[in-house]
Amino acid sequence: DGGITQSPKYLFRKEGQNVTLSCEQNLNHDAMYWYRQDPGQGLRLIYYSQIVNDFQKGDIAEGYSVSREKKESFPLTVTSAQKNPTAFYLCAAGRASGNTIYFGEGSWLTVV
Amino acid sequence: AQSVTQLDSQVPVFEEAPVELRCNYSSSVSVYLFWYVQYPNQGLQLLLKYLSGSTLVESINGFEAEFNKSQTSFHLRKPSVHISDTAEYFCAVIPNSGGYQKVTFGTGTKLQVIP
Numbered sequence: 001d002g003g004i005t006q007s008p009k010y011l012f013r014k015e016g017q018n019v020t021l022s023c024e025q026n027l028n029h030d031a032m033y034w035y036r037q038d039p040g041q042g043l044r045l046i047y048y049s050q051i052v053n054d055f056q057k058g059d060i061a062e063g064y065s066v067s068r069e070k071k072e073s074f075p076l077t078v079t080s081a082q083k084n085p086t087a088f089y090l091c092a093a094g095r096a097s098g099n100t101i102y103f104g105e106g107s108w109l110t111v112v
Numbered sequence: 113a114q115s116v117t118q119l120d121s122q123v124p125v126f127e128e129a130p131v132e133l134r135c136n137y138s139s140s141v142s143v144y145l146f147w148y149v150q151y152p153n154q155g156l157q158l159l160l161k162y163l164s165g166s167t168l169v170e171s172i173n174g175f176e177a178e179f180n181k182s183q184t185s186f187h188l189r190k191p192s193v194h195i196s197d198t199a200e201y202f203c204a205v206i207p208n209s210g211g212y213q214k215v216t217f218g219t220g221t222k223l224q225v226i227p
Binding site: 004006031040041042043045050090092096097099100101102103104105106108 | 121144146148153154155156157158161163202206208212213214215217218219220
């Protein structure tokens with residue numbers, strides 16, 4: 001089954017902890033993205049990567065980090081520096097010079 | 113820079129009635145246009161897109177959208193909605209300038225279909 005797989009679906013984090021959200025794709029797309037979704041605010045871009053071993057900050061990168069060691073994987077780490085991390089996180093992928101991006105099923109992160 | 117405006121945050125409509133979800137955009141260059149649908153607790157699914165050619169595009173589940181360049185709009189319509197259409201709908205644009213371009217999303221419209 002092709003697509004974008006995010007895990008875990010639900011994650012709870014204690015304050016002060018770092019957590020990592022996984023995103024794997026088998027679409028062979030060069031570009032991958034992480035978005036954050038809060039109610040009533042639409043989607044905000046955290047980081048994106050157009051090619052392996054390269055990534056760029058989006059609009060709200062503070063408190064987050066990423067890596068892109070493999071084409072199919074783009075994990076997102078939510079660090080303790082992120083002040084309000086409770087949100088729905090969406091990973092997406094698309095061709096680097098293409099026009100359409102496709103999304104995973106999302107991951108809920110809750111700080112307890 | 114681009115911007116997308118979805119003026120209606122929520123649209124209630126009775127089952128089997130028609131619906132229109134509005135999307136207006138602003139851009140200094142030509143753009144591609146998209147509608148995505150998000151069901152509760154799920155990711156966004158591509159509903160339809162306009163890249164070029166006919167300004168009227170259709171989805172497999174009865175939605176259609178028309179690109180109106182003069183009004184910079186890409187409204188989504190369905191002649192008869194079903195309960196299963198209850199979801200949040202996002203309009204998006206991306207410049208068609210080639211190379212990497214940032215996708216700009218609207219804030220979403222929640223469609224509530226009333227039995």
